[in-house]
Amino acid sequence: MAEKQNTQKMRVERYEPGEIEPRWQAKWEADGLHRARINSKRPKSYFLTMLPYTSGDLHIGHWFIKSTSDARARYMRMKGFNVMLPIGFDAFGLPAENAAIERNIHPKEWTYKNIDNMRRQLKSMGAMWDWSREAISSDPEYYRWTQWFFLQFFKNDLAYKKMSPVDWCPKDNTTLAREQVIGDDRVCERCGTPVIKKNLNQWFFRITNYVDELLDFSKIDWPDRVRLLQTHWIGRSEGARVTFLTEAKDPIEVFTTRPDTLWGATFMVLAPEHPLVEKIVSADKKESVEEYILQATRLSDLQREALDKDKTGVFTGGYAINPLNGEHIPVWIASYVLMTYGTGAIMAVPGHDTRDFEFALKFGLPILPVIDRPDGSTKSYVVAGSVMDGFAEALEKKGIPFTEAQGSLQVSVPLALVDDYIALAKANVLPDSWVEIIGTQWLFVFADRVFELDTLENERAILEHCQELEAAVREFRSVMEMLWAHPFYRDVLFHSEYGQMIHSGALSGTAADEALSKTTKILESENAGEFAVNYRIRDWLISRQRYWGAPIPIVNCEQCGLVAVPEEDLPVILPDDAEWLPTGQSPLKLHPSWKNVPCPECDGPAERETDTMDTFMCSSWYHLRYLSPHYDEGPFDPEQYDYWMPVDTYTGGVEHATMHLIYTRFFHKACRDLGIVKGDEPMLQLRNQGQILGPDGQRMSKSRGNVIDPDEQVRQFGADAVRAYLMFGYRWTEGGPWSSDNIQGIVRWINRVWTLTLGTKDAVAKQGDSSEARALERKLHQTIAKVSADLEKFEFNTVISALMELTNRISTSRDDGLAGSAIFKHAIESLLLLMAPLTPHIAEELWAKLGYAYSIHQQKWPEFDAHKAQEERITLVVQVNGKVRDRIEVAAGIEEDAARKIALGSETVIKFLGGKTPKRVIVVKGRLVNIVV
RNA sequence: GCCGAAGUGGCGGAACUGGCAGACGCGCGCGACUCAAAAUCGCGUUCCUUCGGGAGUGUGGGUUCGACUCCCACCUUCGGCACCA
Structure with a gap:
């Protein structure tokens, strides 16, 4: 041997990768082996990997992403596809500018030096990138078209400017999109600094116009994880828009997902910023309301770390009228209602909404249950001396379980015996006392009459009666607060599930599955509301108060307002001679000769927009620029588009699920509607790879020193x-x-x-x-x-x-x-x-x-x-009672009977059978025989 | 709190549709080659064992002839959202 x-x-000669690899790389490049050319005879495959940011050095994580994608693209090519694998650089952005401030290097210089190094590193990987398609987002020939896209959006009402409270990073001195604020403590995605709120005039894209289409993933093969993240981010919820009128007949619009709880609305809450606050506040409450608003808005202006979940709020002195039952309910303002979601106002249903419940308990507001408990639990706390002697015995006789402590009974009433219990309570309650039955019933049984907790009026009456009879409950401001004082009751006082409607006028008794639609229908017939859909996602904030980005091609003229820079004047070139002062101001704002221009419309004095665009704008269309990076008659060459698009396979990290991957879909759909691109989706197949971490298990970064x-x-x-x-x-x-x-x-x-x-x-x-x-x-x-x-x-x-x-x-x-x-x-x-x-x-x-x-x-x-x-022989596994006892080599095509025979003939099997007859023999063809005894 | 994913040897990780758990490697042990070492090659390597076997895929139950795989409950870790009406 x-x-x-x-x-x-x-x-044999030694394997020397250091010699072999550069040699072949040079030859492949010289031969143009990786040029992707239109070829109608072969099926095309556009393979895209996420645009790398020009942070400087590549780390091994980039290799993980890029080399695996390259392998997959190469495989596709050998399978007969005409593959395009392009590469480029996401070259605008904050780090370049921060380097400029810290180290006094121009962002341009920093960026292009980094690109040179990255290009060299990337080439050492031996990937099949078509470098002739390289695109760099900070090149004027690139951002000319980024600006052009902006103008198309602007002209078609997809881009607009508005004053709005936005997230501001105090370290990077710029606004951030909501998606770029992350984590529990709401920090800047880039630098980790806690963001603050600022009210600023900002540019937005109407991504919300496309929400329903963005929720439709039927045309793309994307991972469930990403689809779920996007679905949650968009946050569609169905419900109703309901209009309440104030006593002065001003409408208060609310959005609710639970119109079926409308009869339980016992107060309303406006966000502190709500425009109606000013109008509804009564003279005597003006001072306290103003003070609260000041406090609440200052709170959100400060760092949000100290955000306490404890509810705060103040009564406005005003009342609104429930459109269905005519009840007059107080209007409060509270910071737990957000101006940015829904209509900035809610109807509070403390009986079935956790937040409203907490608020009502804290401020002593009445709480009414209007949805039956689906779990059927019913409880009754019978205070010592409130019923006749023999009550306990009567309960026992009926088979109603209870526990006794110091003469008081804690009764848990089985659903079937609730009626019997009510009868017993009525028969036994003593004068000057009462018995409550809580859960599936809300009854207060007094000697002379029975009250149900079904209206605000009764709520008051019950409380009054009880307080008259019992000094100990006089401190309570609501019936629910009184009940809450008994720990025994706590688990039956509140629920937020769907169930049969109760205490709801004519709709009482409506089953859970009909409750929503029936109530909505009634609202519609009364002209008091309608079916409505609400979304969590907000429009995409794209302006940044920084230098190193594509300037927004808008001129602000005192006469004409916001005027688009004419397309033939694009690109609006970023001036090289900018100055970075430590004030945090955008250098564009401080650059007089760049900033001041004549108005393109009236030629009068005007100012350029000094905000630049979010870099996600650049990366929303880079896959189109790869088609023809030097084309100058449009953002891309239509011939190339028709052959290569859409992207067949896209690889990148899942961390972009709610940012880049939503933006680029929106961008594509918007462009489709403007007639710029075709098809509904830009990328057909998406696959997410993981991340290579530093040896310490942390994300690789220069600052951690684990690169x-x-x-x-x-x-x-x-x-x-x-x-x-x-x-x-x-x-x-x-x-x-x-x-x-x-x-x-x-x-x-x-x-x-x-x-x-x-x-x-x-x-x-x-x-x-x-x-x-x-x-x-x-x-x-x-x-x-x-x-x-x-x-x-x-x-x-x-x-x-x-x-x-x-x-x-x-x-x-x-x-x-x-x-x-x-x-x-x-x-x-x-x-x-x-x-x-x-x-x-x-x-x-x-x-x-x-x-x-x-x-x-x-x-x-x-x-x-x-x-x-094909295997000719296989190992037949023989089990006795599911345990492997023998392995016998047999022909692969062995029939069941033959396999059974061989298995039963095995010596080891016979030994394990110990003389017993098999009860059952299971044969899995080509795999195993299991003998059951 | 809500939603989602994942827990398999000392380590990275395999396992089709419910059918031999631990493929392929790392590391480790033994051996060959060598004066010696490195490199290379070969063999072994889940744990326990009285060498018959027994236990074993986060924990506890269940379904099944048979469960890493399916069902229920729980624990841990990671990710997302979070006063979202």
Whole structure:
């Protein structure tokens, strides 16, 4: 054996990735191998990876994202697709400007220097990017069209300017979109500083025009996770818009998802900023209301950390009228009602809304239950001395459970016995006392009469009666507050579920499933409201008070107002001679010669808009600029568009789900409606990869000092090894902390492929073992199937492991003397083809060394033959009572009866049966036999 | 609080549609080669064991001939949203 090995394992030259890789990269580039050209004869595939930001150095995480996508794109190309894999840079943004302030480098210089370095690093990866399509968002030839898109939106009422309370980052000195404010403590997505609210005149895009279409994912193959995140972000809720009138006949519009609880509205709440506050406030409350508003708005202006969930509010002195039951209810203002959601006003139903319940309890406002408890629990607390002797015995006799403490009874009434209990209570209650029945009933049984807690009037009456009889309850301001004082009652006083309507006039008794629609219908017939849909998403705030971005092409003229810069004057060039002062002011604001221009319409004195656009605006259409980055008759060449669009596969991180990935869909739909693009969706298939973290498990960043430099890894192991390791060591969808522990395995594998290929290159076939030849062929075809299927699914780790298995098999075949045979050569050749998308350089080098025609990357993907992949023999697993007792090798096509027979004949099985007769024998064809005794 | 995802050896991670848990690697152990080491190659490697076997995929139950996989409850971690009416 050892001798055999020595004769076949020739000494081969060393594998030197440092020499091989740059050589092939240069040749591929010189040959234009990766140019994507329109070719109507081949099916196209537009493969897009998320636009990298020009932060400077790439870290290993970029490699994880980019090299796996490259592998997948290369695979598609070998499968026969005409693939375009473009690359470019997201080059505007805050870090460039911050570097300018900190280190006195011009943002432009900083950015383009970074791009040069990133380009060099990216090229060392050996990816199939078409660099002739490179697009840089800060190039005037790019942002000319970003501005052009803005103008189309502006002219079609999709862009507008309005005064609005917006999030402001005090460190970066700019406004942020709502999506860019993250976490529990509402910090800036970029720098982590807590944001504050500012009231500013800002530019918005009408993304809310497209909400319903954005919720429709039926035309795209996107991960459930992203679809769910976007759905939640858009936050559609159905309900009703209801109009209440104040006593002065001013309408108060509210949105509610629970019109069925309308009879339980016992007060209303306006947001402190609500325009009606001023009007409704009564003279005697004016001072306290104003003070509250001042406090509430100052609170939101301060850092929001101290945001206490404790409810605050103040009565306005005004009343509104419930349109259905005519009740006059007080109008309060409170900070828990937000001006930015719904109509900025609510009807408060404390009986069935947690927040209203808390508020009502705190301020002693009445609470009415109007939806029956779906759980049927009913309770009654019978105070000692409130009923006749023998009450407890009567309960026992009826079978109503209770516990007794110091003479008082805590009764839990079974639903079926509620009527019996009511009768008992009525018969036994003593004068000057009462019994409550709470839960599915809201009865107060007094000796002379029974009250139901069903109207505000009764609520008052009950409280009065009780307070008359019992001094201890005189402190309470509402019936509910009185009941809340008994811990025994707490779990039946409140619920927010759907259920049968009660205490709701003519609608009482309406079943849960009809309650919403019936109430809405009545509102509509009374002209007091209608069905309505409300959304959480707000319009996209796109203006930024910073320099390094695309200037908004608008001129503000005293005479003409907001005037669009004529399209032929685009781009509005960012002036190079800006000055950064530590004031935090945008340098554009302080640049007089740039800022002051004549009005394009009246030629009078006017000022340029000094805000620049959110960089998400640039990245909303970069996939279109890739089509023709230097085209100057429009944002893209229509011929290129018609061939390549839409994007077939898009890869990137899930962290963009509610930002870039919503914006770009909106952008596309808006452009479609303006006749600029075609189709409903820009990207058909989306796949999210995970993130490579620093070795410490934290996100890689310069400030944490945990950045892994890919240059260093490439120098040490070669680009192919780094690529293959990133694919092998992590689940693509998960990522994980960087560790170089496993990379040795990949390095060994690649070296093994190298020596195996070159060491057998000139081998002459011997009389090999024919079963081994068959085994090799079988493994080869199984591997082709596995590698293809897993590449389709972006499961790179199992792709590599399958290739390692194949390599091991080829190794065994060599040791068995198969080298030089046709099947052996075919196996090596196929192995190289299968490796080509993953480790492009070594595959090309070995392909050339074996004398095959250049380039391996233009070859066809190996063909899978199911027949050749088939196993002839299988291991039949024999179980007794579900436990594996024997394994018998049998022919693969074995029939059930034969399998049963063989299994029952096994000696070990007979031993385990211990003479007992099998009760049942289950045969799973081609797998196992389970004998049950 | 609400919504979602995930918990498998010392480690990274496999496992089709309910059918041999731990593929492929790392690490570790033993051996070969070597004066020696590295590299390379071979063998072994879930745990316990009286060597018959037993236990085992976060925990506890359930369904099934059979469960990492399906159902119920719970625990932990991560992600999203959060006074959203």
